[in-house]
Amino acid sequence: MLHIPSGIIQDMITHARELAPHECCGILSGENQSVTETYRITNILATMSEQELYRFEGAKLSDLKHLSPEERADIAFQMDAREMAMAQRDIRSKERDLLGFYHSHTFSPARPSQTDITIAMEFESYRKKLNLPEPLHLIVSLEHTKSPDIRAYRIQDSKATEVLIKQIASE
């Protein structure tokens, strides 16, 4: 079970709404499966060149090239690598753990897509060699505008298993 203060849940929903229809993305840190902080990371997909879309090869998103850059960010995200590295360094300096990654689904349910799973497994193959903790993957769905849904998943062996989120009172 992942414990998240209500203020942080609200922050993720606000982030998703601010960027909609683009997908938002970010990192969660904390300790002992309790989230203490989020890092908003820029979704750089709309500013990536067509040549750079090779990054999604093998992830069943080959139709990206047929969309405009703005439309690409409506259905996918790519974290800015520098911001991700800076967040990881900040987490390390505070002696906390990287607990998870979050992103939004603007028009679809809070379930990992096949692309989400493929790329999570790609990360998983590097993670152990870099001595990073296993992250959870959270999805903020804005499919039902008035009642956003947030769910967390553990992705292992190309399968996503839901991990319950317990909302706790913010300090």
Added chain:
Amino acid sequence: MIKVRIPTPLRPMTGGKNEVEIAGNSVAEIIENLTSVHPGIKERICDEQGEVRRFINIYVNEEDIRFLTGKETPLKDGDEMSIIPAIAGGR
């Protein structure tokens, strides 16, 4: 020799290999030497200005080269270099 970890999207350029061994004394040299064996790979890793693309992190052993000396980070025999695209996802 330096062991270089190749990310999934670049493996078509290394004949499917997820690790290759390349000689070089710095990250920049490894990228150049990698390209002489696997043409075109540098353009995938670096932009037109020669900077590492915005969605890629390069690690030497367990440290991001941004917190070392960037592409000039020196390498010695036995070091491992990992080319890692930042997290992404999509429909």
